[in-house]
Amino acid sequence: MLYRKITWLVCILFLQTSILIGQTTFKNPVITGMNPDPSICRVGDDFYLVTSTFEYFPGLPIYHSKDLVNWKLVGHALSRQSNNPLMGASSSGGNFAPAIRYHDGTFYISCTNYGGKGSEGVFYVTATDPAGDWSDPVWVGNWFVDPSMMFANDSLYWISPNNKGDFSVGTFDPNAKKFVEPLQLVASGLGGASPEAPHMYKINDYYYLISAEGGTGYEHRSVIQRSTSPYGPFEPSPYNPVISNMDNPESPFQAIGHSDFVQLQDGSWWLVCLGIRPIEGNYHHLGRETFLAPITWTPDGWPIAGDRGVMLEEFPVPNLPEHIWEKESVRDDFDSSDLRLLWNFLRNPHDTDWSLTENLGYLRLNGSKISFREKDSPAFVARRQTAFNMAASTKVNFTPVAPNEEAGLVIRGNDENHLSLVITMRDGKRVAMYREFLKGDEKDTEVMEISEGDITLRITASESQYEFWVQEEGKPAVSLGTSPTKVLSTEVLNGFTGVYIGMYASGNGSANTNPADFDWFDFEEDLAMPYKWISGVEESVDHGNSSGN
Structure with missing residues (x-):
């Protein structure tokens, strides 16, 4: 236990001093402009990330990176009229809160389409190449927002919130395109407004359930709970929130939350999330953008992102070779x-x-x-x-x-x-x-x-x-x-x-x-x-x- 505590302290000191001594750093946000609700997966040495697009077509941009910092737009998951019904969707309707996962040669993106003519709510699409082509939607049969997937124990687990702020889990057969074990309530939010955006990860002996709370405004945050079973019971982290800037009004970044985890080749973990850059007080017009922060694990096995849960303007670069893409011409x-x-x-x-x-x-x-x-x-x-x-x-x-x-x-x-x-x-x-x-x-x-x-x-x-x-x-x-x-x-x-x-x-x-x-x-x-x-x-x-x- 003493060794784990020393390791924890060393990680914190390293994060703070590496910036001060001038180690190479990156600047947030890593993807600018309207790119909210980021979700990420790694396949070998490649990282893929998807964000929300709402009423815009094509939908759900796919970004590719090899170093987590420099990203290139390579395609869209919803690039055809047939797989992206948007006609009639209101402003801020359409497609939002996707989650991307990879398993056994196939990429999966779950999402919700609200308001488009022909939409049936929650769906997923698949592809063997993240740049496309992606399949037509497989409609799952409900209208709950922010669905997610987890591959573990030779099963595909479907994670879904409901309109009461509770989270349900079931198993899904992608070949038969139906639930094997129906959705069942496993956890609730942790006290903040509008619990949403659940993602689940099996890490060592625990199933970690991260979610967003506080609405989409300035009290936005990511919180986490864990269990030894995907069906609970779940206990909340004593270190919550995992990341939030709600208690740092002087920060240029606000509304930090809606996070997803990814593990690097060296075993370290990182977090992507959304945030805003308000100007002239509390006004932001570029939309919610994509941010990146390192994760440090406490001695008792809980994740804390950023600088003790705070998103900074700069962090030391990930332990990856820099890979800068050719830039688009003006x-x-x-x-x-x-x-x-x-x-x-x-x-x-x-x-x-x-x-x-x-x-x-x-x-x-x-x-x-x-x-x-x-x-x-x-x-x-x-x-x-x-x-x-x-x-x-x-x-x-x-x-x-x-x-x-x-x-x-x-x-x-x-x-x-x-x-x-x-x-x-x-x-x-x-x-x-x-x-x-x-x-x-x-x-x-x-x-x-x-x-x-x-x-x-x-x-x-x-x-x-x-x-x-x-x-x-x-x-x-x-x-x-x-x-x-x-x-x-x-x-x-x-x-x-x-x-x-x-x-x-x-x-x-x-x-x-x-x-x-x-x-x-x-x-x-x-x-x-x-x-x-x-x-x-x-x-x-x-x-x-x-x-x-």
Whole structure:
């Protein structure tokens, strides 16, 4: 016992002093932008991670890493219309809280689809290659959120919460696609609000059941309990929470929780979880992101993550060879026949709304009658905003013939809240328009008459402000408006998503007469300062590699 206590103290001292003496460290979050509810598994020397996508398509991105720090998007588990029913899903509906596991050559992802037409609630999909293709959903037969799986004792255990904050376990036969032992109540939450996100692990002689509590806000945390049987009884850890920043209001990271464990090749354990980066008080607009922390085991066999349960900005790197992926280029020229994996649609896209082949070298959006006001899929191709300081821009050719027709750039918070910079028509003239659509109503608008031809639209951002720029060919750029970023924050909008930014076209009730052709899209992030313009020429433009994960 004395040896185990000494080992525990040495681990704590090592974690604290290694940062102080300058050992190589990594910075959190490890996956930026809206990537909540991370779940992870290891296969040999490879790590795979999945996060929630809610109403966005394709769903459930699969990230690949070899060092736990640097991650590359390699595919989506729900990339087909047939395995991802989203039409009709509300904002923050759709697919959330997936869990990824691997067993005997097959990857499994369990998840819940809420609100999509044709959804039957809880499901799982399988693949032999995590990059895809993944199967169609196997519907499990209930609507409880945050299901998970554990392979142990030659069985597949299904772990499920219910709407009363209790956790149930049963065994499932993936060949027969049915339960062998039905779900039975085995444990309850440990006192916090909204117990959810259970994951179970068999480690040595114990079954550990980790879960999230405290809701999705600033009291979010991960807690753990254990038993010598997967069916209980379970005892709570005396060291709970496993990780949380709820008692550290000065930290730049808050709402830390919803965790999953992974064991490295050297036997050490690590934790991934979600968290937020609020600004200007308690406002966060990038969404919940993915964080990483080491796990230390107490002498009596309980896990504590981070720095004594606190998520820090930096930790010593895992004991793994560094593996940095080639970064995505800043510019997408739309020269491929396929969209990059980073692009998403809103709900299930309509095939006639977009094309990379109708005008080669361009992304063509055929604006339909659908706008953001319907629970449908407008012509909207977007990506996560993955950094506070960023510039997103595009060159577009679009000729409206009526005031209802528009195309350009949009930052979307949810169905009732977005900021747009579009080309449209007013009083018979072609104009660029900045518009705030907030709480379901059109707010401030600014209009600028523009000439025929290509127009460059750009949105720049600092932590606290967006700015909207218009540039005609051969002329200086003009700022058309600004908006606080917090108007699209979760604290204002509610829900579970972060902002998306992308290209859009709509006839707002009737189809556009002409298509909108987008020549390129640039996304520059982690800029040292908000973007500047000098005599119509952008400063420090580099269309090579970006600085994100």
